[in-house]
Amino acid sequence: MVRSIMNRRKRKKNSQxxxxxxxxxxxxxxxxxxxxxxxxxxxxHDLKIRQLKLGEGNIxxxxxxxxxxxxxxxVQVSILANLENAKQLPTEGKELFQHIYNKLLSVIHxxxxxxxxxxxxPLLSGSTLLYIDGVExxxxxxxxxxxxxxxxxxxxxxxxRGPREGFIENLQTNLAIIRRHIKDPNLRFKTHQTxxxxxxxxxxxxxxxxxxxxxxxxxxxxxxxxxxDIVLESGYVEGWIEDSFLSPxxxxxNSERPDKVVAALMQGKVxxxxxxxxxxxxxxxxxxxxxxxxxxxxxxxxxxxxxRGLRYFAAFLSIFLPALYVSxxxxxxxxLPSMLAFSIAASREGVPFPPLIEAFMMLFTMxxxxxxxxxxxxxxxxxxxxxxxxxxxxxAVQAGIVSPIMVIIVALTAISNFAIPAYSIAISFRIxxxxxxxxxxxxxxxxxxxxxxxxxxxxxxxxxFGVPYSTSFAPFFKRDFHDVIVRSPIHQIKDRPxxxxxxxxxxxxxxxxxx
Amino acid sequence: MNPFPYSDEAISENELMFAIxxxxxxxxxxxxxxxxxxxxxxxxxWISLLLAGVFFAxxxxxxxxxxxxxxxxxxxxxxSTLVTKPVAIGIVIIQIILFIGLSAFSxxxxxxxxxxxxxxxxxxxxxxxxxxxxxxxxxxxxRAGLFRLNVMFLPIILIVTxxxxxxxxxxxxxxxxxxxxxxxxxxxIKGFQTSFEVYIGYSIVLFYVGLVNKPKKLxxxxxxxxxxxxxxxxxxxxxxxxxxxxxxxxxxxxxSLELAKRVDIPGGIFERIDAIIFTxxxxxxxxxxxxxxxxxxxxxxxxxxxxxxxxLTFVLAPIIYYLVMxxxxxxxxxxxxxxxxxxxxxxxxxxxxxxxxxxxxxxxxKNEKKS
Numbered sequence: 001m002v003r004s005i006m007n008r009r010k011r012k013k014n015s016q017x018x019x020x021x022x023x024x025x026x027x028x029x030x031x032x033x034x035x036x037x038x039x040x041x042x043x044x045h046d047l048k049i050r051q052l053k054l055g056e057g058n059i060x061x062x063x064x065x066x067x068x069x070x071x072x073x074x075v076q077v078s079i080l081a082n083l084e085n086a087k088q089l090p091t092e093g094k095e096l097f098q099h100i101y102n103k104l105l106s107v108i109h110x111x112x113x114x115x116x117x118x119x120x121x122p123l124l125s126g127s128t129l130l131y132i133d134g135v136e137x138x139x140x141x142x143x144x145x146x147x148x149x150x151x152x153x154x155x156x157x158x159x160x161r162g163p164r165e166g167f168i169e170n171l172q173t174n175l176a177i178i179r180r181h182i183k184d185p186n187l188r189f190k191t192h193q194t195x196x197x198x199x200x201x202x203x204x205x206x207x208x209x210x211x212x213x214x215x216x217x218x219x220x221x222x223x224x225x226x227x228x229d230i231v232l233e234s235g236y237v238e239g240w241i242e243d244s245f246l247s248p249x250x251x252x253x254n255s256e257r258p259d260k261v262v263a264a265l266m267q268g269k270v271x272x273x274x275x276x277x278x279x280x281x282x283x284x285x286x287x288x289x290x291x292x293x294x295x296x297x298x299x300x301x302x303x304x305x306x307x308r309g310l311r312y313f314a315a316f317l318s319i320f321l322p323a324l325y326v327s328x329x330x331x332x333x334x335x336l337p338s339m340l341a342f343s344i345a346a347s348r349e350g351v352p353f354p355p356l357i358e359a360f361m362m363l364f365t366m367x368x369x370x371x372x373x374x375x376x377x378x379x380x381x382x383x384x385x386x387x388x389x390x391x392x393x394x395x396a397v398q399a400g401i402v403s404p405i406m407v408i409i410v411a412l413t414a415i416s417n418f419a420i421p422a423y424s425i426a427i428s429f430r431i432x433x434x435x436x437x438x439x440x441x442x443x444x445x446x447x448x449x450x451x452x453x454x455x456x457x458x459x460x461x462x463x464x465f466g467v468p469y470s471t472s473f474a475p476f477f478k479r480d481f482h483d484v485i486v487r488s489p490i491h492q493i494k495d496r497p498x499x500x501x502x503x504x505x506x507x508x509x510x511x512x513x514x515x
Numbered sequence: 516m517n518p519f520p521y522s523d524e525a526i527s528e529n530e531l532m533f534a535i536x537x538x539x540x541x542x543x544x545x546x547x548x549x550x551x552x553x554x555x556x557x558x559x560x561w562i563s564l565l566l567a568g569v570f571f572a573x574x575x576x577x578x579x580x581x582x583x584x585x586x587x588x589x590x591x592x593x594x595s596t597l598v599t600k601p602v603a604i605g606i607v608i609i610q611i612i613l614f615i616g617l618s619a620f621s622x623x624x625x626x627x628x629x630x631x632x633x634x635x636x637x638x639x640x641x642x643x644x645x646x647x648x649x650x651x652x653x654x655x656x657x658r659a660g661l662f663r664l665n666v667m668f669l670p671i672i673l674i675v676t677x678x679x680x681x682x683x684x685x686x687x688x689x690x691x692x693x694x695x696x697x698x699x700x701x702x703x704i705k706g707f708q709t710s711f712e713v714y715i716g717y718s719i720v721l722f723y724v725g726l727v728n729k730p731k732k733l734x735x736x737x738x739x740x741x742x743x744x745x746x747x748x749x750x751x752x753x754x755x756x757x758x759x760x761x762x763x764x765x766x767x768x769x770x771s772l773e774l775a776k777r778v779d780i781p782g783g784i785f786e787r788i789d790a791i792i793f794t795x796x797x798x799x800x801x802x803x804x805x806x807x808x809x810x811x812x813x814x815x816x817x818x819x820x821x822x823x824x825x826x827l828t829f830v831l832a833p834i835i836y837y838l839v840m841x842x843x844x845x846x847x848x849x850x851x852x853x854x855x856x857x858x859x860x861x862x863x864x865x866x867x868x869x870x871x872x873x874x875x876x877x878x879x880x881k882n883e884k885k886s
Contacts, residue, residue, distance in 0.1 A: 214518035331634055337786045443645065445794040446633050450649050453801055456667060457653045460660035466519040474666035475521050476529060501519055 022116035030060055030133035037064065037129075040120060050080070055089030059096055060133040069126035071145025078106040079128060079141060093134030100130070101139060109142035121199060148173070154256040154278070156423055159295045167256045167278035171201055174258070174273050174280070178205060181262040186210075192223055194274070195231040202237065205261075205271040212268060212501045218465055219270050219283065234274045234281050243463050248431045250424040251464035253282040253289065260294045268502030284465035286499065288472050288484045291315055293421040296487045304487035312485065314419035318429045321413045322359045323440035323448050325406075329355040331444030348403045356441035358402050362410040363437065365392050367430065370414070471499040523659070525728035528736045530662040534723065534806060535575070535740030536747075537665035538716030540672065541803030542624040544748060545769045545796070547713050548755040552765040554706040558691070558756045559698040561749045563706030568745030570707075571714040572738060578717075578867045579737045581874050582724035590722045591817035597873045604818060606866060611814045613859050615831065617715065618807035619838035620852045622646055625800045627845055628769065632793050643839045646801070647832060653805045654812060655828040658726070661809055668798045669743075675795050676747050679771070680754045682778040687757035711860040712853065713748060716803065717741060718863045722810050772796075808835070 022040055026033050034049060041047055046067040054061055061083075065075060082104045090096045101110060113119035113129070119138050123129055126144030151173065154166030167174045175189055186208040194202045204223065206216055222241035231237060234254060242251045255261060256278040261271045264282045272281040291311050296304040328336055329344065336344070351358060369388040376384055393411075396402045413433070420426040432455065439447035462469040472480045477498040482488040496502045517523060526534075551560035585593035594603040626643035653661055698706075720737055727733065755770045758777065764770045775789035785791065811831065816822055842848045 212518050218518050332790050335785050335787050335790050337784070443637070443642075444633060445790055446629050446642070446797065447645075449794045449797045450645060453649055453664075453798060454652060456664060457649070457656060457660065460663040460667070461656040463522065466517045466522050468522050468660075468663065470663055470667060471522075474530075474663035475527065476666055499519070499521075501521075 022120065025115050026113070026119070026131075026136050026138060028134050028136055030062055030131050033131050033138070034062055034064070036116060037120075037123075040116060052083065054083060054086070054096065054132075055091060057089070057091030057096070059091070059093055061096075062131045063128060064123065064131070065128040065143065066123060066126070069124070069146050070128055070143040074107065074143045074145060075128055079130070079143070082106060093132055097132050097135045097137065097139070100132070105130075105139070105141055107141050107143065111140040111142075113138045113140045124199075151177070157255060157257050157260070157294075157421065159257075159293070159298070161298045162295055163257075163259045165258060167258060167273075167280060169276050169278060171203060171273060171275040174278075175203060175205075177258045178262060178265075178271075181258065182207065182265065187265070190220070192220075194223070194226055194228075194237065196227070196229040198230040198232070200231050200275040202231070202275070203273045205265060205273060206269075207265050210266065210268045210496065210502050210504045211270060212503065215268075215270060215284070215465060215500075219272070223272075231274065233277045234272065234279045237272060237274060238281055243465065247458065247462050248428045249458075249462065249469065250290070250422075250428065251283075251285065251462065251469070253285045253422060254279045254424060255282060255422075256280070257294055263294065263297070266496075266507070268496050268500040268504075284467040284500070286464065286467055286471040287459060287469050290422050290425040291420065297490070301487055301489040308485065308487055311419055311421065314416040315429065317416035318413055318420065318426075319433050319436060320448065321416070322363060322409055322433065323436035323451075325409050326355045326359050326437060327440040327444040327448060330441065344403075344405055347405050350400045351403050352401070355406075356437070358406050359409070359437055360434075362392075362396075362402055362406055363413070363434065366410055366414050467499055472497070475499070523728075524657060524726075526659055526662045526723065526726050527728055528730055528733055530659075530666055531720070531723055531727055531733075532736040532740040533666045533669050534662055534719065535717065535737065536743035537669050537672075537799070537802040538719050538806040539714055539741075539744040539803075540747065541716070541800050542621050542628070543713040543715075544751060544799075545628065545771045547710075547748065548752050548764050548770040549767060550709045550712075551706050551752060552756065552761050552770075554709050555698045555702045557694060557697055557761050558753060559696060559702070560706050560752055560756070562696075562698075563703050564710050564748050564752060565745065566703075567707050567710035567714060568741070568748070571717045572741035572745070574864060574867050575717040575720050575737050575741050576734055577871045578721045579724055579733055581867065581870045582721055583730060583733055584874055585725065586730070588725050589813075589817040590725065591814065593725070594870065597870055597877070607814050607818055609862065611811050613855065613862070614807045614811040614814070615835060616838060616851075616855050617859065618650075618804050618811065619835045620848065620855060621800055621804045621807065622650065622835070623839045623842065623848050624852070625797065625804075626839070627848065628772075628793065629797070632772065633790060640840060644836065646797075646804075647836055647839065650801065650805045650808060651828055651832045653801070654808050655825045658809065658813070661805060665802055665806070668802055671795060672799045672802075673743070673747065675792055676751065679774050679778060679792060680750055682780075683754050683758050683774055686777055687754065688760070689757070691757050691760040692753070708857075710748075712856045714744070715856050715859055716806065718859075718867070719806060719810055721863075721867065722813055 024036075027036075038047065038049075044066075048065055048067050050063045051060055052063070053059065063075070063079060083100070086104055090099050101112075111122070113122070114137050119129055119140060122140045122142075126142075126146065128141045128143045130139040130141060148170045149168050151165050151168055153164045165177060167177065179187065184207060188204075188206055188208050190204040192202045192204065193199050202223070204216070204219060219241070223237070226237065226240045228236065228240070238250075238252045238254070239245065244251065253264075261280050261282060265271055269282055269284065272283075274280075292308065293311070296308055298304075299307070329348075333341060348355075353361070369384060369392065373381060373384045373388075393407050397404050397407060417426050417429060420429065432451075436448060436451050439451040441447075443450065456470070459470045460468060460474065468475065471477065472484050479495050480497050480499060482493055482495075483497070491508075494508050495505055496507050498505070521527070548560070551563065554560065555563060582590070582593070585596070591603060591607055594606060597603075598606070622643050625646060626639050629642055630637065630639055653664060724730070724733065751771055751774075755764050755774055758774060759767065759770065767773050772789055772793055775792040776787060778788045778792070780788060808828075808831070812824060812827055815827055816824055842851060
């Protein structure tokens with residue numbers, strides 16, 4: 001893995017990307033500045049330019065912004081209105097500039113820009129530029145705004161009990177949501193820019209004093225190796241910085257739940273938030289993380305523990321059930337109790353395919369149904385349920401292509417898969433389920449155990465930012481086990497997970513002792 | 516730079532503690548009660564088992580003492596210091612052959628047993644090849660990963676052992692145990708020798724102690740690690756004798772698996788549990804085979820430092836496969852295994868003791884640096 005990042009770096013050095021840079025300075029002439037800008041942007045019609053004359057000196061100035069990216073109310077009230085209502089303005093350009101900069105703009109964030117590069121990026125990020133004739137500097141006024149989705153309940157990770165807010169596409173809002181949860185001055189947001197052309201803001205979030213500093217360094221080192229022109233979604237970032245791109249298992253967790261991100265930050269993990277996507281990335285993770293839901297900690301501990309146990313069982317069924325069924329039916333039929341064996345045999349009467357093919361067909365159909373269901377608009381989404389349930393279930397059994405028990409098996413597998421909290425890991429399970437199925441078809445139970453051993457070998461060698469995927473089990477951390485399989489009562493969870501090697505190991509004041 | 520030092524290639528004391536029983540417990544436990552029942556009368560076999568176990572535990576502790584005199588040194592390098600380089604090379608080559616042979620033997624036995632218990636029609640060549648490939652996959656990965664696998668699988672294996680025993684308690688007939696101490700001295704010695712075969716893996720301490728990160732209570736951990744197989748062996752042996760009696764046990768090919776047949780899970784989900792138990796036991800055999808192969812790989816790479824581990828494993832794979840498929844009949848396998856293990860035991864015994872004596876006489880190692 002390290003090697004592959006090194007390779008990427010090497011490649012980066014070899015071919016310098018063609019960057020469109022405009023390092024030239026602004027001129028004194030307002031018209032040439034405006035024309036330059038128009039030329040660089042290709043005279044788009046969403047570039048708004050408003051020229052006005054100010055004061056007794058009739059100095060021309062121009063306000064430019066990109067329509068839709070700015071909050072037009074701010075532009076009107078805080079810039080335009082102020083300029084137009086201003087009285088006793090200096091008559092000389094430089095003084096006027098200082099006057100406006102110091103007194104006339106009722107916007108908090110104002111900067112100076114001297115080169116075209118310095119002004120184009122803010123302009124494209126939603127700032128408003130203010131040119132004044134005769135001055136070589138432009139004022140960059142932060143007016144970013146525009147239409148944004150409001151905060152809604154996360155669609156992919158719903159909870160019964162827990163906060164209803166989810167991340168949105170706006171980075172500032174997302175950061176604010178996190179800040180509302182952690183009012184700790186040690187909460188750090190480090191901003192990076194990603195994408196040669198997209199130039200999106202990316203924030204590395206962690207709590208200083210908890211997180212292992214070497215982990216932050218490693219994350220930032222990997223982030224700096226990113227070299228693509230556009231970063232649409234946090235998945236692009238994930239793909240660049242993950243340890244093994246060959247593994248079917250995700251090594252970085254994504255979530256659109258702020259509470260999940262906050263909980264991870266407080267454990268000593270690092271989160272990455274990207275502008276334009278509600279999905280935050282959490283790292284490092286291990287296997288036990290991916291079967292935990294945020295809700296485990298919101299319900300009382302007995303419920304949390306039992307539900308977690310149920311989820312482990314669901315994961316087991318999701319991977320092994322079709323394989324076990326096939327192996328018991330084909331290679332180890334003696335293992336089933338005779339009554340059950342008879343009833344299965346009776347139900348399979350007339351089915352023309354061997355169990356392996358039958359199971360494969362049904363599982364494949366199930367995958368199709370899931371994929372189609374995810375793509376369909378909600379209004380006709382119900383159709384897929386009817387088609388799936390009736391046609392695939394009823395009709396296939398009636399036609400004698402599959403046995404009713406196989407339908408039960410496949411349905412149970414699918415339900416178990418839906419019980420897994422993270423979609424990315426649920427997909428991994430769907431992939432390896434087919435591997436297990438074929439292993440079982442060829443070697444029966446022996447094949448299943450070989451496949452299981454192989455998955456385990458993969459787990460112990462796979463790392464997420466240096467943390468082996470099998471951590472907490474092996475390398476074994478005894479103290480972490482109060483929150484791995486069993487979710488202990490909240491007052492028993494004194495320590496932050498040891499596998500993250502946090503700086504501050506205890507999560508309770510007074511070391512958990514009562515005063 | 517790695518933010519998490521524990522995930523480095525170094526292994527921890529606890530991982531070594533888990534690795535010892537994982538390496539020791541393998542195929543041989545399945546037939547052990549039969550062999551012991553042949554040698555001894557009634558339930559007396561446990562004395563031989565215990566004596567042999569203690570004997571090897573002492574050897575393992577001595578081996579640990581020798582190895583820990585040379586912290587962070589490979590087996591080959593400290594052996595060269597002790598007995599000069601050419602001799603060390605000779606010893607290492609013999610050991611490489613032994614470990615490869617033993618690894619091949621456990622794969623072959625697994626293939627044989629699974630053919631008997633799981634499927635009759637699949638050819639042995641395919642069964643052993645698929646298993647070998649998994650072993651090679653494990654060994655070609657990181658060494659620390661292999662130890663982590665031991666840590667993950669050993670609890671499962673022990674739970675299975677306990678399940679077998681617990682579910683058989685109702686079948687135990689106390690009359691089968693009595694009378695005690697009826698075996699003559701000869702029988703005990705024979706049983707003692709038979710028990711050699713099941714403790715073979717103890718010598719891994721010689722090779723892995725040098726890799727252990729910050730050892731503190733190493734001797735204690737080695738003793739705990741050694742006591743796990745001793746206790747489970749005695750446990751399984753006594754339960755087998757209790758259920759079947761000495762005569763029957765001596766005539767069942769794989770008595771421990773036969774015990775599993777009696778396990779009856781309430782609720783009637785499964786009728787014959789032995790296939791599942793044997794399947795899980797595959798994990799134990801996997802641990803043994805992969806650890807033995809890893810020792811061979813470790814030894815070869817310590818002599819020839821320029822060979823890459825992954826390539827070496829891939830080169831060894833066909834050789835092992837050839838060895839696996841070499842014996843035609845199962846009794847040839849057994850003869851070969853007895854020869855190998857007896858030779859291995861005596862060889863290692865002499866080796867460890869002489870290394871220890873030389874090290875003590877010459878006073879080399881840690882103590883030397885201090886003075």
